[in-house]
Amino acid sequence: MKTCPYCRMRISPKAVKCPFCQTEFSSEEVSDGKRENRKRTERYLFLILIAAGVGIWWLSQPGNVESLANYSANHDAGASAH
Secondary structure (H helix, E strand, O other): EEEEOOOOOOOOOOOOOOOHHHHEEEEHHHHHHHHHHHHHHHHHHHHHHHHHHHHHHHHHOHHHHHHHHHHHHHHHHHHOOO
C-alpha cells in the first residue's frame, strides 16, 4: 500500500489514479509507491528471518524440546479428561 499525496488515503502501490480523490499520479509517483511496497516486503522478510532464527536457537537449547513435549502431553491429557 502507498499513501495518496493529496487525500492521504492508503491505496494500491500499482494505482495510477486514486480511487478516493480521483487524482492521477505521474510515473515517478507510481514508482515511489512500488519502491515503498518493496521496502515493506523486505522489512517483513527480515522480521520473519529473525523470528525463525530465534525459534531455531530456542529449540537448540538443552531441555526446551523435552519441556515443550511434556507441556503438550499434559495439555492433551487434560483436554481429554473433560
